[in-house]
Amino acid sequence: MNLLVLDGVTRSFDGFKAINGLTLTVDPGELRAIIGPNGAGKTTMMDIVTGKTRPDGGIVRFDGHDMSKTDEAGSARLGIGRKFQKPTVFETHTVEDNLLLSLRDNRSVFGTLFSKTDHAARIAELLALIRLEDRRLDLAADLSHGQKQWLEIGMLLAQDPKLLLVDEPAAGMTDEETARTAALLRDLAGDHAVIVVEHDMEFVRALDCKVTVLHQGSVLAEGPLDTVSANEQVIEVYLGR
Amino acid sequence: MSAVKGERAVPAPQAGHAATLNRRRLLNTRGWTFLLVLAAVAVGVPWLNATGALPDYAVSLVGKYLCFALLAIALDLLWGYCGILSLGHAAFFALGGYAMGMHLMREIGDRGVYANPDLPDFMVFLNWQELPWFWSGFDMFWFAALMALFVPGLLAFVFGWFAFRSRVTGVYLSIITQAMTYALMLAFFRNEMGFGGNNGLTDFKDVLGFDLASQETRTGLMVLSAIAVAIGFLICRAVVISKAGKVIVGIRDAESRMRFLGYRVEGYKLFVFVLSAMLAGLAGALYTPQVGIINPGEFSPANSIEVVIWVALGGRGTLVGAAIGAVIVAAAKTVLTGLFPEAWLFVLGGMFVFVTIFMPRGVLGVWDAMVDGMWQTRGMDPRERRLAS
Numbered sequence: 228m229n230l231l232v233l234d235g236v237t238r239s240f241d242g243f244k245a246i247n248g249l250t251l252t253v254d255p256g257e258l259r260a261i262i263g264p265n266g267a268g269k270t271t272m273m274d275i276v277t278g279k280t281r282p283d284g285g286i287v288r289f290d291g292h293d294m295s296k297t298d299e300a301g302s303a304r305l306g307i308g309r310k311f312q313k314p315t316v317f318e319t320h321t322v323e324d325n326l327l328l329s330l331r332d333n334r335s336v337f338g339t340l341f342s343k344t345d346h347a348a349r350i351a352e353l354l355a356l357i358r359l360e361d362r363r364l365d366l367a368a369d370l371s372h373g374q375k376q377w378l379e380i381g382m383l384l385a386q387d388p389k390l391l392l393v394d395e396p397a398a399g400m401t402d403e404e405t406a407r408t409a410a411l412l413r414d415l416a417g418d419h420a421v422i423v424v425e426h427d428m429e430f431v432r433a434l435d436c437k438v439t440v441l442h443q444g445s446v447l448a449e450g451p452l453d454t455v456s457a458n459e460q461v462i463e464v465y466l467g468r
Numbered sequence: 469m470s471a472v473k474g475e476r477a478v479p480a481p482q483a484g485h486a487a488t489l490n491r492r493r494l495l496n497t498r499g500w501t502f503l504l505v506l507a508a509v510a511v512g513v514p515w516l517n518a519t520g521a522l523p524d525y526a527v528s529l530v531g532k533y534l535c536f537a538l539l540a541i542a543l544d545l546l547w548g549y550c551g552i553l554s555l556g557h558a559a560f561f562a563l564g565g566y567a568m569g570m571h572l573m574r575e576i577g578d579r580g581v582y583a584n585p586d587l588p589d590f591m592v593f594l595n596w597q598e599l600p601w602f603w604s605g606f607d608m609f610w611f612a613a614l615m616a617l618f619v620p621g622l623l624a625f626v627f628g629w630f631a632f633r634s635r636v637t638g639v640y641l642s643i644i645t646q647a648m649t650y651a652l653m654l655a656f657f658r659n660e661m662g663f664g665g666n667n668g669l670t671d672f673k674d675v676l677g678f679d680l681a682s683q684e685t686r687t688g689l690m691v692l693s694a695i696a697v698a699i700g701f702l703i704c705r706a707v708v709i710s711k712a713g714k715v716i717v718g719i720r721d722a723e724s725r726m727r728f729l730g731y732r733v734e735g736y737k738l739f740v741f742v743l744s745a746m747l748a749g750l751a752g753a754l755y756t757p758q759v760g761i762i763n764p765g766e767f768s769p770a771n772s773i774e775v776v777i778w779v780a781l782g783g784r785g786t787l788v789g790a791a792i793g794a795v796i797v798a799a800a801k802t803v804l805t806g807l808f809p810e811a812w813l814f815v816l817g818g819m820f821v822f823v824t825i826f827m828p829r830g831v832l833g834v835w836d837a838m839v840d841g842m843w844q845t846r847g848m849d850p851r852e853r854r855l856a857s
Binding site for chain 1: 707710711712714715717718721722724725726727728729730731732733735736739
């Protein structure tokens with residue numbers, strides 16, 4: 228069974244069809260890259276999947292749940308983690324607290340008000356994974372750009388999501404960090420489904436996975452990167468000229 | 469914060485005691501100091517008054533400052549920690565004040581000018597025949613005390629429910645809170661509202677059998693206010709150091725990240741807003757008997773803005789700083805409005821501009837930077853101090 232199903236999804240903003248009959252399925256544990264020129268609808272697609280934006284029409288199902296009526300918090304609780312393009316961490320919290328807030332636990336006001344668990348073991352594991360052990364008590368604001376990206380990835384892992392949406396993870400990273408990130412995302416696939424939205428072709432190649440090309444709000448081509456990049460239409464709208 | 473940047477030469481805290489560092493204590497050094505100062509005021513001011521070193525009116529003045537301090541702490545919880553700038557917080561304060569004022573009016577009984585045992589003077593003057601329904605129950609102190617918390621809390625709940633669900637944030641939220649207090653002011657000015665119109669509620673005689681004009685009662689009210697500040701501070705501090713407090717700060721810093729982590733941001737904002745409004749109501753309820761009057765002027769937008777200045781001047785997101793700011797500004801106001809009444813608003817505006825430009829983290833922020841500097845010159849890691857606080 229597919230983990231994520233989008234079927235004939237539409238959404239327009241002031242008459243502009245940002246998403247136009249988009250049909251897309253992702254399997255559990257799959258790694259998928261989504262590419263497309265600016266304005267192709269990549270961000271809107273992620274907004275719809277996470278309940279930030281409501282679709283005008285079509286079906287959005289995640290893990291058997293109708294996603295057209297949920298909100299961001301609801302999608303997160305169902306098991307969708309989202310990484311923003313610009314690293315978004317809690318700057319005035321320590322690295323440790325950033326992870327603590329992300330771990331699966333009671334999310335209600337009174338649940339957190341009286342929470343006593345510190346999840347020390349799980350946090351130590353995650354810190355090792357994202358290589359920030361020695362920054363544990365530093366404020367997130369004092370981390371480098373790349374370290375913030377990693378912290379945010381750690382926060383997503385702490386949520387233990389079924390599906391990870393990752394928006395341009397390689398943006399602003401050094402070559403070495405980029406390679407490490409691609410390796411990490413490949414590792415994550417299998418345990419989690421991962422959708423990566425990316426511009427950087429080298430990075431997409433390093434991911435070595437099925438690629439979906441979006442154009443004007445719908446799917447233009449789908450398949451391995453080599454097949455897709457040989458497609459005439461794709462060359463015309465995106466790669467060529 | 470900037471003092472820490474690039475300070476890699478400082479050895480990282482050891483793992484062993486680091487585990488305990490992150491569990492923040494309800495009372496750190498600053499918290500204890502604050503409570504000790506409050507206790508010293510509660511004991512010292514009446515003692516100085518008894519020896520004749522302080523005039524009688526000074527005791528009520530201190531009591532009034534303490535009410536302001538509680539109001540400032542309430543706003544700091546909302547603005548400093550959750551990032552919600554309410555420009556209408558004086559409304560909750562005034563509502564608490566009116567709730568207590570209504571009880572004090574009922575306590576007057578037949579000792580009013582018109583000697584009507586049931587109706588307050590202003591109602592007799594307006595030719596009203598019976599007490600409006602919303603005045604019933606206020607003859608009982610416990611009911612009035614409850615209402616002083618419940619009414620501001622309810623208003624905050626209804627207001628916050630709609631505002632936060634519709635995701636009204638930032639300057640738009642600030643403007644509608646300002647509109648809220650302005651609308652309440654206009655409503656309370658009307659005689660038909662049944663709250664004494666322009667004149668408000670005054671001529672109070674006693675509370676729970678204690679004569680409000682006696683120095684003992686005034687001293688008692690001042691001490692009660694000090695206790696209320698301590699309780700308000702402890703409640704806010706308990707919220708701030710809990711995991712919910714971390715969520716609240718997270719909402720301030722990156723609201724969308726908090727949503728995508730699965731937290732219902734509206735619920736947290738509503739909780740903080742209601743708690744803050746109730747503390748403001750408590751401050752108002754203590755304020756009314758000490759100043760002897762509550763009128764619609766307390767709802768005026770300028771009052772709410774003054775509260776914001778207290779918090780900004782003392783240091784946002786510190787609780788203690790907010791209380792310090794309230795006392796500094798209120799004391800300056802007392803002195804200056806006595807000496808140069810026309811100059812006060814200019815001084816207030818000037819203070820705000822000065823603090824915003826030169827001390828963005830307020831008085832306590834300047835203090836913290838100094839202490840951090842001292843730690844570093846001694847070769848110690850200021851991060852430890854910060855985490856322990």
